[in-house]
Amino acid sequence: MSTPASRPDTTRLQRLAHSYRDAAALMAAVELGLFTQVALGADTEAAVARALDLTPTNAERLVTACVALGLLIRDGERVANAPDVARFLVDWEPTYAGPWMLFSKPDWNEWGRLSTHLKRRDIVVLGKYAQGFSVEQARRYHEATYSIGMGAARRFVRQVDLAGRRQILDLGGGSGCYCIVAAQRHPQLRAIVLDLPPVVEVTREFIASHGLADRVTAQAGDFTRDPLPAGSDVMIMASNLPQYSREIIQAVVSRAFAALQPGGEMHLIGEMLDAARTGPRDPALWGLAEALWGSTGIAHSVAECRDYFERAGFRSVAAHEFVPGILTRVTGIRPA
Ligand SMILES: C[S@@+](CC[C@H](N)C(=O)[O-])C[C@H]1O[C@@H](n2cnc3c(N)ncnc32)[C@H](O)[C@@H]1O
Incomplete structure (x- = not known):
């Protein structure tokens, strides 16, 4: 009793x-x-x-x-x-992050209909991005991601030594924050931000506002199906992990491996569950949010992400806590 x-x-x-x-x-x-x-x-x-x-x-x-x-x-x-x-x-x-606090507010009404969304069976691979952002919507969206992403990017360049690197390719780079901060810190670096067509117009505005248009460029593309530009020795994919299924993320990591220069490194920064899939709650709820858009997305665990890297052929695969309880960074090296 x-x-x-x-x-x-x-x-x-x-x-x-x-x-x-x-x-x-x-x-x-x-x-x-x-x-x-x-x-x-x-x-x-x-x-x-x-x-x-x-x-x-x-x-x-x-x-x-x-x-x-x-x-x-x-x-x-x-x-x-x-x-x-x-x-x-x-x-x-x-460090003002007010726009990020309002980032998910447009979804508010749909969360009130979550049980209905959970009954859906239709699949939209690009999820919320399939509706086709206008440039103005992309600008609002990325004012929010920029307000939180610049801090994450500064954390990234403190953790990762890019001194000997030549070119970054950032998959779904949004505002370009990671490439902007990396290029500011390392004058030898060039960078390409790959993102969906309406977004890259906004990315170019952020890049220009930092005076980096000569070294950081933005290229329109869908990383789930378009060829990835070759020639980079650093690949980043940040904060779009729960938007896609295990199969899609595995395929993107494998294609990233193939496009990466031998000896190059990849960093997958995302909202990841712990290996036992017991939490934390933030990644779990980003995964749940995907039900609102009928995407393939789910919450991936850190063990699954390490497996995507190993199956793709990466070596020295490791996971690092990035923003405690929110983001983890899985990294690996393409053998020379
Ligand atoms: C939440 S934002 C993160 C932006 C940036 N990586 C950051 O950490 O600040 C996700 C980004 O991934 C982009 N994205 C999602 N799916 C994509 C795809 N299939 N191809 C290219 N970009 C994609 C979105 O357009 C958006 O800019």
Whole structure:
């Protein structure tokens, strides 16, 4: 018989069932500019009401929720931004990631219809990208990925020594953040960002804004079926892993191996489950998100990703934690 201490109760389930409200509070606070206004000195509920043009009641509601969620820290009547909020959600900071916090918001209504989507049987290989982005949609999408990707790219160039390398090919490179940061750090490097046609127009804008158009270029293509440009000794594929099935990822890794210069290296950076497929939750939920688009995508485990590399012929295959709980980096070398 279970003791009272071990008897399950509903608190965890209630928390999960209502957790969409956490997301809504964060997104509304970002949209309204709450954290920027707090940093500017609107540090009481009354001041927040004035700065955001809210009724006193709604300002109190929002501030109270943000304090309870740990986004704001209360000291009596005054509030301050939590350290991560101060660094990433105040809009003049170079590390501002507000657009990324709103990245998945367009999917909000479809998550409310998840059970219906899970009953679907149609398959759309390109998933959400099959609808055909306009350039304007691609620009909005990649303002968000850029706001988080530049930090990831800086982390990548700190972890990976590219000093002796000549050319990167970034599959599904989006804003070009990895190539931009790598080219900034290593003047000898050239780079090609391969992405879908509407995206590369936006990629070129990001590249030009960093003054790197002479060394970083963008090429339109679908990495699931188009030939991959040859001549690169570094291949990167970042943050598009759960969008495709095991078979497709295996095929892309094998084609990347064939296109890579002998002695070259590949880095697959993605939302990966642990080898036992017990979590973490972030990769699992990116996999679940693919049900909304009817794609082939699923959450891949780190063990599966290592297998894709080994089957393709890579040697020295290794997995490294990249962003804890979110991204893992699997790497391998094409033998010389
Ligand atoms: C979530 S974004 C990640 C962008 C970038 N790698 C980063 O880490 O910031 C995924 C990118 O993969 C691109 N992509 C997805 N499927 C693709 C395909 N079949 N061929 C080329 N690009 C693709 C998308 O257009 C998008 O730019």
